Every structure is written in C-alpha cells, then in structure tokens.
Amino acid sequence: MSSPHSGPSRWEKLGRALRTKTAVFDIFNVRYRHPARGAERDFVVIQAPDWVNVIALTPERRLVLVRQFRYGIDEFSLELPGGVIEPGEDPVAAGLRELREETGYAGTSARLLGSVHPNPAIQSNRCHFVVVESAVPTHAQDWDPDEEIQVSTEPVDDVYALARAGGISHGLVLDALMFFEPHWRAMAGK
Helix, strand or coil: CCCCCCCCCCCEEEEEEEEEECCCCEEEEEEEECCCCCCEEEEEEEECCCEEEEEEECCCCEEEEEEEEECCCCEEEEECCEEECCCCCCHHHHHHHHHHHHHCEEEEEEEEEEEECCCCCCECCCEEEEEEEEEEECCCCCCCCCCCCEEEEEEHHHHHHHHHCCCCCCHHHHHHHHHHHHHHHHHHCC
C-alpha cells in the first residue's frame, strides 16, 4: 500500500466494453484494478470527440459571442463559438471552421491558447481553446441542422464583467476566458 506522502496509486486498466453508442458520444464500462489492494471495479467512461471554443477578437477589440438554445439546460446560453473537432482535424483548423460556420466570421493569427479535460472523472476528451485576431464577417453562416445562433460582439471587459456576474455559465467558455485573460491584459496594457 502506498504511503500518504507518495501520492495516489495508478489503477491498472483491465479492459473495456461498450455499454451504449449514441450520436454524440459512446459510453463504456471500463474495468480497473487497484495495484496494491487488488480491488477490481467497473467505471463508466464517456468517450466523446474533442471540442474547440474560439476567442474571436474583432479589430475593435470586441469578442464574438453566440447565443443559442441548449437542450441540456432547457434554456438559452451565451457562449463563444465552438463545436466538435472532426477526427484527425487540427484544433486551430477546427476553431476557424466553427467560427466561420456559426458566425460567418474569419480572422488572422489563429493559435492554440490551451486545452482542458472537461470532466476527467467520467470523460476521456479534451476541449481546446483557440484565439483568432482581426475577426470580421466574411461568409454566410452555415449552421448544423439543429442550430439557430444569434451572433453579437461585445467589448472584452464587458464580457469579463458579465461572466463574473453569472451572465455566462458555460464552464468551458469560462475556461477559455481564463486562458485568454493574461493575453488580453498584455494587449490592453493592464
């Protein structure tokens, strides 16, 4: 048994079995064994594709936002543009594609800001955050069949104030804003 000072043990993965396949993700039973105690347990793991969220900054230093109905909360949500990364697609390319499809905007200097595991207790995927500068409307929106998106732009500081006041509640959008904040402070000379 490991001592409290050596940290937790890495469980040994014994196998996995598909439990449910959906259009959005797959659910697996994954069997693990504790290396010291020998205890074996099945854990539920959701295997979903990676996602991307885009911080799109206009030349006027406004952020491009999307407002859309979200079925999980049965309510509207104010968010950053984003979506599913296609298999083999680069996160930056996916971010540019999602920005164009959802909002009609395109920009320059696209780069990866960072990535997080949305919920490592039960999910295996990552969400990547891409920043795009000089974002301007250049294309018609090209929504997925179930999307209806209202696009707006807001001053960056107003978006942070809104997020801090609870007006933005999507956890991954808040993560993206956290990753962007030091860059914004440097750009704004704060």
